[in-house]
Amino acid sequence: MSKPAVLVSRALFPEVLERLRRHFEVEDNPEDEVLDAPALRQRLQAKQGLLAAGGERISAELLAACPALRVVANMAVGYNNIDVPACTARGVLVSNTPDVLTETTADFGFALMMAAARRMSEAERYLREGRWTKWRYDLLTGSDVHGATLGILGMGRIGQAIARRGAAGFGMRVLYHNRSRLPPDTEAALGAQYVDKAALLAQADHLVLVLPYSAASHHAIGAAELALMKPTATLTNVARGGIVDDGALAAALRAGRIAAAGLDVFEGEPAVHAELLALPNVVLTPHIASASLRTRRAMADLAADNLIAALTGGVPPTPVNPEVLAAARA
Ligand code: DGY
Numbered sequence: 001m002s003k004p005a006v007l008v009s010r011a012l013f014p015e016v017l018e019r020l021r022r023h024f025e026v027e028d029n030p031e032d033e034v035l036d037a038p039a040l041r042q043r044l045q046a047k048q049g050l051l052a053a054g055g056e057r058i059s060a061e062l063l064a065a066c067p068a069l070r071v072v073a074n075m076a077v078g079y080n081n082i083d084v085p086a087c088t089a090r091g092v093l094v095s096n097t098p099d100v101l102t103e104t105t106a107d108f109g110f111a112l113m114m115a116a117a118r119r120m121s122e123a124e125r126y127l128r129e130g131r132w133t134k135w136r137y138d139l140l141t142g143s144d145v146h147g148a149t150l151g152i153l154g155m156g157r158i159g160q161a162i163a164r165r166g167a168a169g170f171g172m173r174v175l176y177h178n179r180s181r182l183p184p185d186t187e188a189a190l191g192a193q194y195v196d197k198a199a200l201l202a203q204a205d206h207l208v209l210v211l212p213y214s215a216a217s218h219h220a221i222g223a224a225e226l227a228l229m230k231p232t233a234t235l236t237n238v239a240r241g242g243i244v245d246d247g248a249l250a251a252a253l254r255a256g257r258i259a260a261a262g263l264d265v266f267e268g269e270p271a272v273h274a275e276l277l278a279l280p281n282v283v284l285t286p287h288i289a290s291a292s293l294r295t296r297r298a299m300a301d302l303a304a305d306n307l308i309a310a311l312t313g314g315v316p317p318t319p320v321n322p323e324v325l326a327a328a329r330a
Contacts, residue, residue: 002025003023003024003025004023004024004025004048004049004311005024005025005027005046005047005048005049005068006020006024006025006026006027006047006048006049006050006051006307006311007026007027007043007044007047007049007050007051008020008026008027008028008029008051008053009029009035009040009043009050009051009052009053009054009056010029010032010034010035010053010054011028011029011030011031011032011053012028012051012053012300013296013297013300016297016300016301016304019304019308020051020304020307020308023308023311023312024049024307024311027043027047034054035054035056037057037059037061037062040056040057040062041062041065041066044062044065044066044069045065045066045068046068047066047068047069048068048069048070048071048311049069049070049071049072049073049307049310049311050069050071050072050073051073051075051303051304051307052072052073052074052075052081052082052303053075053300053303055074055076055081056081057081057082058072058081058082058083058087058094059083059086060083060086063083063086063087063090063092067090069090069092070091070092070093070310070311071092071093071094071095071306071307071310071311071316072087072092072093072094072095073095073303073304073306073307073310074094074095074096074097074303074320075097075299075300075303076096076097076290076299077096077097077098077101077158077290078096078212078213078239078240079094079096079320080212080213080214080240082094082320084320084321087321087324088321088323088324091324091327091328092324093306093310093316093319093321093324093325094319094320094321094324095303095306095307095310095316095317095318095319095320096318096320097298097299097302097303097318098157098318099157099318100295100298100299100302101158101290101295101298101299102157102158102161103161104289104290104291104292104294104295105158105161105238105289105290106158106161106162106164106165107165107292108238108264108285108288108289108290108291109158109162109208109210109236109238109264109289110162110165110166112236112238112262112263112264112283112285112289113145113206113208113234113236113262114145115262115283116206116234116235116236116260116261116262116281116282116283117142117143117144117145117148117206117234117260118142118143118145119140119141119142119260119281120283121283121284122140122280122281123140125280126140142259142260143205143206143232143234143259145170145172145206146170146171146172147170147171147172148170148172148173148205148206149172149173149174149175149203149204149205149206150162150163150166150167150170150172150173150174150175150204150205150206150208151175151176151177151200151201151203151204151205151206151207151208152174152175152176152177152192152207152208152210153176153177153178153197153200153207153208153209153210153211153220153221154178154209154210154211154212154239155176155177155178155182155192155210156178156210156211156212158210158238159176159178159208159210159211160182160186160190160192162208162210163176163190163191163192164190167190167191167192168191172206173193174190174191174192174193175192175193175194175195175199175200175203175204176192176193176194176195176200177194177195177196177197177199177200178194178211181194182194197225198228201225201228201229202228202229202230204229204230204233205230205232205233205234206233206234206236207229207233207234207235207236208236208237208238209221209235209236209237209238209239209243209244210238210239211239211243212239212240213239213240213241213242213243217240217242217243218242218243219242219243219244219245219248220243220244221235221237221243221244221245221248221249222244222245222248223245223248223251223252226248226249226252226257226258227252227257229257229258230258231256231257231258231259232258232259233258233259234258234259234260234261234262235249235258235260235261235262236261236262236263237261237262237263237264237265238264238265238289239265240265241265241266241267241268241269242267243265244263244267245267246266246267246272246273246276247273247275249261249276250273250275250276250279251275253276253279253281253282254275254279259281260281260282260283261281261282261283262282262283262285263276263282263283263284263285264285264286264287264288264289265287266287269286269287270286270287272284302317302318305317306318306319310325
């Protein structure tokens with residue numbers, strides 16, 4: 001019997017590709033070419049599975065053009081690149097990679113917040129540019145993280161992991177806002193207090209965004225929200241571009257309406273708003289919050305597990321639309 005055909009959209013760990021080859025005819029992308037919509041459509045023809053390793057957009061049009069497709073295994077916890085209802089309507093299973101990246105992403109979110117608060121990037125540039133000629137009492141003074149108020153917008157797994165770091169490790173007062181409030185025992189275990197969004201913005205010394213991107217969260221932080229924040233506050237985004245209005249953020253940082261920002265994700269990335277690139281008080285990183293070697297390998301393995309299970313009659317471990325499985329088995 002011939003093996004199912006799958007596409008791995010971007011370069012990936014050779015060991016993971018090897019494992020996939022035991023089950024599938026694999027078309028990979030060793031040149032790591034970024035596939036635009038026509039290239040993706042062309043390569044996905046007659047494929048039953050896709051391991052989407054680069055946030056490829058999976059639209060209703062693409063699905064209509066690729067009727068053999070049965071599974072999209074996204075190598076990310078976020079899946080806003082995928083039209084899930086369209087996949088479900090066509091019986092295409094979608095999976096993501098939750099849990100394996102939670103602690104690594106929380107580490108990075110916390111590090112980015114600290115880098116913004118303590119002006120790490122600015123300080124390193126200052127030194128490398130040869131501008132450090134003497135000690136001075138107020139040289140590159142930033143704001144404290146320990147004992148400050150941590151505000152978390154979006155309190156899923158990663159938000160909770162950041163809350164634990166703040167409360168237990170840094171003695172922070174932790175406030176959060178989320179679509180749904182956590183159960184009282186979870187709040188108590190985290191030492192986190194639920195507040196409305198306006199109170200979160202007004203009280204946080206360090207605001208961290210960890211909410212999923214959707215039409216509802218588009219520009220959740222814009223000029224009006226930034227105006228509610230303390231002029232000494234920092235803003236960190238390790239969630240998705242588009243949650244922050246990058247133009248409004250650049251204006252707020254330039255005007256000193258907030259003190260600093262740490263951004264790992266951007267509207268229209270990998271392009272970055274020109275004004276953000278020019279500002280000293282923002283730490284910029286290229287969407288690497290989950291990028292420890294061990295975690296990226298775990299994400300690739302989990303995406304492969306989902307693809308293999310879905311196309312060989314197994315139980316995919318982390319489906320996004322499990323109703324597709326139930327319908328197939330009914
Ligand atoms: C995720 O897993 O969603 C990360 O942002 C990587 O895309």
